[in-house]
Amino acid sequence: IQLEMPPAPSAAAGSCALSLGSRFLFGCRVTAAHRFAASPVQPPSPLHQQPHLQPCRQGRRWLRPELRGVYKPRLSPEAMKEFWRLSGIGPDHSRAKAADQQAEVPPEIKRLYQEALPPIVSQDYRDPIVESLHRAEMMRRRRVINIPEFHVGSILAVSVMDKHAPNKVNRFVGLCILRRHTGLFTTFTLRNMVDQVCVQIEYELYSPSIVSIQLLKLERRLDDNLLYLMDAPHSHCTIPFDMVPEPYSRNDPVPVNRERVRLNPPPWMCKWHLHGYQGIDLEHLYSYLSDKDVAKAIEFSKAYKRYDLLDQYLNRVPVPDADYAFKDIFIQHQELLQHQQQQQQSSKKSEVISKLTGTA
C-alpha cells in the first residue's frame, strides 16, 4: 500500500527540537506539549505524538548508540560548510544534486543494496547526514572487498582475520538465517552444524576484519529470518565446509526455496506460531499445540495488521527517504563499477608491462 506522507513537522520545529537539546528518558511518556513548551513554534502534527516513547513492559528500550538522540551543539554555517566540503556531502555537493535529479533506479540496485535503506526508527533519531556518510563508507569498503548479493536462505563462506588461527584467517561456512540493521552496521548470521553441534556466528557486513565473503549458493526463503531452525532437525542447517560454489546469473530472479520445515517437538525457544512464519509446516506445528494456541495463531495470520495504518507508518521507511537513499547509492554504484574497470585495466597494463620488461 502506498501511504500518503503525513504532514511533516515544519523545518523550524525540527531544528528547534535539536537546539533545545531534548534528551528523552526511555521508559517515560513524553508529550508534545512538554517538549515544545519553551519554543514559539507549533507542536508537530498529532501523528508524531505516537507511542515510540510509551512505557514499555519489557523495561528500558535500548537504542543502538548510532541512533540515540544525543544533544549536539549547533555549528556555525561556516563550520557546517567546511564539514560538508571535507566529507563530500551536503546540499551544495554535486552528488546530492545529482541524486535529486536522478530518475528511477534500476531494480537490481534494491536487490544489491538492501542495507542502504535508512533505519526504521522515529524521525527524532534519524540523521540524514549520518546516513549519507554511512552510504559513502559502505561504497568505499566495497572497493576493497567484493560483497556479493545474498538473502536469508543463501549459503556463504566468510573468512575473517584471526590472529590466533594458524593461517591468521578463520573461515566459516553457513546458511544465512538473519540479516539485521541497516547502513554501515548491517549484520548477518550464519548457521551450520560442526561436529554434531550447531553454531551461529554473527558478522558485520562492512567490518574491516572480514577478509572475504564468498557466495556459495544464492537462494531466498519464504521468511525474512530463519530463527526457527534452532528448533528444527539439524539436517536443515548442515552445510559441508568444502561446498563448491554454485554458479548463478545476475539477470535471473533470485530462486525461492519454498521448503516448509517441520520443527522438533516442543519445548521451543520461542512461540513460532505467533510470528507469521511461512517456512514452517503449519499443519505439523499446530498438531503440537492446544486448541487455544491454534486459535491464537490463526487469529494472528488473519493479517488484520494490513489495515493498521499506524503500524505501517512506524514500521516502514518513508518512501521519499528510501528513494533518495537508493538514488544516492546508484550514483556511487556507477562510480564503483568505473573504479573496478580502471583497476582491471591497470592490472592488465601492469601484466603487459611485466611481460615486455621480462619481470616476473
Add this chain to the structure above:
Amino acid sequence: LGAALRIQAAVPATGCCVCRNWISTTPRLDYIQRRTRLRVVDNSELGRRAMEAGKPPRVMHVYGKKLKAATGDMVMVAILGQKRRGFIVGARRPEGPLRPQFDSNNLVLLNDEGQPLGNRILAPVPSFLRANRNPKLDYTKLLAIATKFV
C-alpha cells in the same frame, strides 16, 4: 554424545527478530548462573556417565567474583553427587559479532589442578578463547585437546 537432552530453554525476548511483534514474555535468562544445567563435551568418563544417565552437571558456583558465567569462565558444578570444576567452552547466549553462539551450553570438566579430565573435546571451541585470558585459570592444556576451532 550421550542421550539427547531437551534442556528447557527460556523464551527469548521477542522483538529481536526482524518482525516487530511485542509479546509479553518473561525476561530472557541470558547468562549461565547457579542451577544452570550444562552439557559435557569432552570424552571424560565422568561426563559421559552423567550425560547418559540423564543427569547433566549443574552449576554451583561461578569463579571470578561474579554471579553470571559465559564462554571462557570457570565454574564449579555438581555432577553425579561430586563437586568438579569446569570450563565453559560455548554458550547459548549471543556474544556479539565474530563470536560464535552455540545451541547448548558446553562444559569441559577439570580436576582440582585445572587440568582437563578427558583427552579430547568433541565440540567446536570458539577461536577467541585462544587468547587465554581467564585470570583464574591457565587453560592452555584444554586448548591443546580441542579438535576444532570455530
